[in-house]
Amino acid sequence: xxxxxxxxxxxxxxxxxxxxxxxxxxxxxxxxxxxxxxxxxxxxxxxxxxxxxxxxxxxxxxxxxxxxxxxxxxxxxxxxxxxxxxxxxxxxxxxxxxxxxxxxxxxxxxxxxxxxxxxxxxxxxxxxxxxxxxxxxxxxxxxxxxxxxxxxxxxxxxxxxxxxxxxxxxxxxxxxxxxxxxxxxxxxxxxxxxxxxxxxxxxxxxxxxxxxxxxxxxxxxxxxxxxxxxxxxxxxxxxxxxxxxxxxxxxxxxxxxxxxxxxxxxxxxxxxxxxxxxxxxxxx
Amino acid sequence: xxxxxxxxxxxxxxxxxxxxxxxxxxxxxxxxxxxxxxxxxxxxxxxxxxxxxxxxxxxxxxxxxxxxxxxxxxxxxxxxxxxxxxxxxxxxxxxxxxxxxxxxxxxxxxxxxxxxxxxxxxxxxxxxxxxxxxxxxxxxxxxxxxxxxxxxxxxxxxxxxxxxxxxxxxxxxxxxxxxxxxxxxxxxxxxxxxxxxxxxxxxxxxxxxxxxxxxxxxxxxxxxxxxxxxxxxxxxxxxxxxxxxxxxxxxxxxxxxxxxxxxxxxxxxxxxxxxxxxxxxxxxxxxx
Amino acid sequence: xxxxxxxxxxxxxxxxxxxxxxxxxxxxxxxxxxxxxxxxxxxxxxxxxxxxxxxxxxxxxxxxxxxxxxxxxxxxxxxxxxxxxxxxxxxxxxxxxxxxxxxxxxxxxxxxxxxxxxxxxxxxxxxxxxxxxxxxxxxxxxxxxxxxxxxxxxxxxxxxxxxxxxxxxxxxxxxxxxxxxxxxxxxxxxxxxxxxxxxxxxxxxxxxxxxxxxxxxxxxxxxxxxxxxxxxxxxxxxxxxxxxxxxxxxxxxxxxxxxxxxxxxxx
Numbered sequence: 001x002x003x004x005x006x007x008x009x010x011x012x013x014x015x016x017x018x019x020x021x022x023x024x025x026x027x028x029x030x031x032x033x034x035x036x037x038x039x040x041x042x043x044x045x046x047x048x049x050x051x052x053x054x055x056x057x058x059x060x061x062x063x064x065x066x067x068x069x070x071x072x073x074x075x076x077x078x079x080x081x082x083x084x085x086x087x088x089x090x091x092x093x094x095x096x097x098x099x100x101x102x103x104x105x106x107x108x109x110x111x112x113x114x115x116x117x118x119x120x121x122x123x124x125x126x127x128x129x130x131x132x133x134x135x136x137x138x139x140x141x142x143x144x145x146x147x148x149x150x151x152x153x154x155x156x157x158x159x160x161x162x163x164x165x166x167x168x169x170x171x172x173x174x175x176x177x178x179x180x181x182x183x184x185x186x187x188x189x190x191x192x193x194x195x196x197x198x199x200x201x202x203x204x205x206x207x208x209x210x211x212x213x214x215x216x217x218x219x220x221x222x223x224x225x226x227x228x229x230x231x232x233x234x235x236x237x238x239x240x241x242x243x244x245x246x247x248x249x250x251x252x253x254x255x256x257x258x259x260x261x262x263x264x265x266x267x268x269x270x271x272x273x274x275x276x277x278x279x280x281x282x283x284x
Numbered sequence: 285x286x287x288x289x290x291x292x293x294x295x296x297x298x299x300x301x302x303x304x305x306x307x308x309x310x311x312x313x314x315x316x317x318x319x320x321x322x323x324x325x326x327x328x329x330x331x332x333x334x335x336x337x338x339x340x341x342x343x344x345x346x347x348x349x350x351x352x353x354x355x356x357x358x359x360x361x362x363x364x365x366x367x368x369x370x371x372x373x374x375x376x377x378x379x380x381x382x383x384x385x386x387x388x389x390x391x392x393x394x395x396x397x398x399x400x401x402x403x404x405x406x407x408x409x410x411x412x413x414x415x416x417x418x419x420x421x422x423x424x425x426x427x428x429x430x431x432x433x434x435x436x437x438x439x440x441x442x443x444x445x446x447x448x449x450x451x452x453x454x455x456x457x458x459x460x461x462x463x464x465x466x467x468x469x470x471x472x473x474x475x476x477x478x479x480x481x482x483x484x485x486x487x488x489x490x491x492x493x494x495x496x497x498x499x500x501x502x503x504x505x506x507x508x509x510x511x512x513x514x515x516x517x518x519x520x521x522x523x524x525x526x527x528x529x530x531x532x533x534x535x536x537x538x539x540x541x542x543x544x545x546x547x548x549x550x551x552x553x554x555x556x557x558x559x560x561x562x563x564x565x566x567x568x569x570x571x572x
Numbered sequence: 573x574x575x576x577x578x579x580x581x582x583x584x585x586x587x588x589x590x591x592x593x594x595x596x597x598x599x600x601x602x603x604x605x606x607x608x609x610x611x612x613x614x615x616x617x618x619x620x621x622x623x624x625x626x627x628x629x630x631x632x633x634x635x636x637x638x639x640x641x642x643x644x645x646x647x648x649x650x651x652x653x654x655x656x657x658x659x660x661x662x663x664x665x666x667x668x669x670x671x672x673x674x675x676x677x678x679x680x681x682x683x684x685x686x687x688x689x690x691x692x693x694x695x696x697x698x699x700x701x702x703x704x705x706x707x708x709x710x711x712x713x714x715x716x717x718x719x720x721x722x723x724x725x726x727x728x729x730x731x732x733x734x735x736x737x738x739x740x741x742x743x744x745x746x747x748x749x750x751x752x753x754x755x756x757x758x759x760x761x762x763x764x765x766x767x768x769x770x771x772x773x774x775x776x777x778x779x780x781x782x783x784x785x786x787x788x789x790x791x792x793x794x795x796x797x798x799x800x801x802x803x804x805x806x807x808x809x810x811x812x813x814x815x816x817x818x819x820x821x822x823x824x825x826x827x828x829x830x831x832x833x834x835x836x837x838x839x
Binding site: 337340342365368369372373374375378380381382383393394397398428442443446 | 745748749751752753754755756757758759773774777778781782
C-alpha cells in the first residue's frame, strides 16, 4: 500500500528557554508509517509527544534528528514546503484561532487563494468543501457566531479546499462539547470513507479511537503501542500505567476476566460488550 | 443539614424588547443543602452558564430570587460583591484569567479584594496552594512559566483562597487528559470532604458527574428536567438520551443487557456496580 | 452587553448604493470631501446638502440611524458652533459683556457646523452600505499601485481584515475575563480615575497575553494553509466595475467640479 507519511528515527527537542540550557526532548526516535487512506488515532497523555509528532507531519516543526517524509518529500526541503502543506492539512485545537475571515466562504477560500487557484475554481472548491462538511447553509454567515463544532467543521472545510491527501487533527475536539465532538468525528470518518482522505487523529479521548483502523499510543516521546483498537485496548494495565484510561466496556470485561469469567477483551462497543457478557452469564 | 442556597422561580431573559429576546433560564426552583455535592448537567444552551452566574450575583434575575443562607442576595445591591466571596465561581478554562507577576500574588487577588492582610492573607494563600497540590517553590514563579494543568490549579487556588462556603465549577476538567482530570477532581473531592464545603459541578460529561456527586440537576431548554440522586436520574436513561445528553457508557451497557433480558438494576451507573451485579447473577444461577 | 458594539455600523441590504463597487464609494467619498471643503456660500452648501439627501435616499438609511451616527461628535459640533459664534471678529450684531455675536460669526458657525455634520453623515453612508471586508478589498485594490513604491499594501489589508474579524472574539473574551475577575471580587465601578485604571490590569494583562497567543496560533494555521504573503494570491471575489460605477463616478466628478467652480466665484 502507498505510504502517506513516514518517519525515520524522528527526534525532536524543544529549544532551551535560556542560553546554554538544555532543551526538552519531546520525540526520541519515532519510526512510523501512515498508509494512504487509513484512519489512525494517536493517543497519549499530555507530554507524551503526540502533539509534537503531529506538527512534524507538515513541517510546522522540523526534526532535530531523523527524517519525516510526506509522499516521499523530506519536510526539511524548503522548496517542497508548500507542496507538503498542500498534501497534509492540519486542524488545530482552538476553533477561533484558525479562522481568518469575517465570512465563512471567505475563510474557506483562504487556502485556494494562497495557492493561486483561479476564482471560478475557488468558488467550486468552497461550495464543495462546505457540502462535504455539511455546512453549506452557512456559506455567508459570520464564523464567530457559530458553535464550537460548527467552527471546527469550517476549519476542516478550509483544509479540504486545498484538496489535500491527508488531514491531521491536532486535539481538534479537545475544546468541544460532546455534540460538537460527534459532529467533527462523523465528518472526518465520512471524508475518510467516501473520499479516501488519510486521517490522523491526535486525541486523549479514548472513545474517539474506537472507530480508528489503527491506534498508536505515545509515551515519553516514543511509540509504546501500535495496532488495531481491539489489540491496543485490551492491554489495560499498560494503558493505565501510562495515565490513560480504557473505555468502560473494556474496563468491565477486564474486571470480569479477573474474576474468572470467560469474556473476550476486545468487545468494545456497547452492543458487543452486552452480548458477550450476557452469553457468559447464561453459560454458567 | 440546612439549605445554603435557595433558588426561587428564577427567570433570566436576554435581549428584552429586541427581536432576539429569549429566556435563558425559565422559572427554575431548587435548593442546595449545606455540604452537598451537586452536579448540574444539560446540553449546550440549556441555561447552565446563566444559572450559575446568578448564584454568585454576576447576573441579576429578571424574575425570582436567589437566597444565600436565607437572605436574598440582591437585598442590598451595593453589597453584592460580598456574595462573590461566599460563593466562589471557577469558570471554564480559568487559566486564561491569571495576570499577576507571581503565583502568590495571583492567588492573593481574591483575599485582598476581601480586605485580608498580613498573616491572615498569607495563611489563606498558602492553604489554598496546598489544597490544590502546589509546592511552595511554585508560589514565587510567574504564572506564565507554568504548564496548562498547573495554571488551572493556580486559578482554582485563587478562588479557594477566598474560603467560600459554596464552590461552583464550570467544566473544570475541560481540555485535560485523563490523568489531569482525575487529579483535579481529587482536589475538588478533598475540598468537599475536608473543608465540608458545598460543591456545585457543572459538566457535559455524564461519567464525570456520575462518579462524584450526591445529587444531579438536569437542565433542558431553560428548565429543570430532573432533580435527584444519580441512581434515580440514570434510571431514566431514555429521557436523558432524548434530552440530547449522553448517559455513561456503562449505563448503556446495562440497558443493552436488560434488553437481552439479563436482570440488571436500572440504577447501575458504575463499572464496579455492574461487575458486582453480574458476578452475583453468576453465583446465584443465571436467570434467563 | 459589550457584544452589542457594531463598528462602522454596516447594515446589510440590497440598495443601489450597496451594489456599487466599494472602490467607487471610496472615491466618491473623497470627491465629496473635496467638494465639501471648497463650499463657501449658501448655493454650494445647498448643493452639498442636496447631494447628501439624494445619497441617503438611494441607500435607504433611516433618518434616525443617520442622526445616531452623529452622536459621537455632538460635543465637537456644539463646541465648534459656540466657538465660532462668539469669538469671530466682525461687525457686532449683539453684545453681552465679553460675549459678542457678529454677522461673520453667525455665518462661520453655521458653515462649520454644517461641514462637520455633512462630513460625518457622508462617511457614515459609506460604512453603512459597505461591509468591512468589501471596504478592505476596495482599499487594497485602490492602493495596489503603491506596491511599486514598496508600500506593503497586501500586508496592511490582511492586517485590517484579521483585526476586524477578531473584534467580536476579543470583545467576548473581555466579557469573560471581566466576569472571572468579578467573581474574585474585582470592582470596576467604584473609586477615582486612578483606582479604576489600576483595576483594569486584571483584564488587560490576560487579554494581551491571550491576543499574542491567538496571533501566534493563527499565524501557524495560516501557514499550514499555504499562506506565503501576497505574491501569487488570487481572490474568491474579484472586484469588477459595472456600468453603474462609471456613471456614478462621472456624476460625482461633475458635481464636485460644479461646486468647486461655483465656490471659486464666491457662491
